Amino acid sequence: LEGLRKLLSILGVWEEERENLGLLKNLIEELIDVREELRARRDFELADKIRSRLRELGIVLEDTQKGVRWRIK
Numbered sequence: 399l400e401g402l403r404k405l406l407s408i409l410g411v412w413e414e415e416r417e418n419l420g421l422l423k424n425l426i427e428e429l430i431d432v433r434e435e436l437r438a439r440r441d442f443e444l445a446d447k448i449r450s451r452l453r454e455l456g457i458v459l460e461d462t463q464k465g466v467r468w469r470i471k
Contacts, residue, residue, distance in 0.1 A: 453471075458470075
């Protein structure tokens, strides 16, 4: 696995994938922030739509006492 990572890094593919993952993480966290703001305003319908759409995309949100956690299904 490490050899494959080195080869992908030399080809520039590994870094690009890591950048894309970072971008994806930032986008998900922004959507979570928007959802939290909607919930604070008691707009549960739109907040639920965001949660449902993320679930369709394979991203599971877990509301906890410490905040929202997310994971990829």
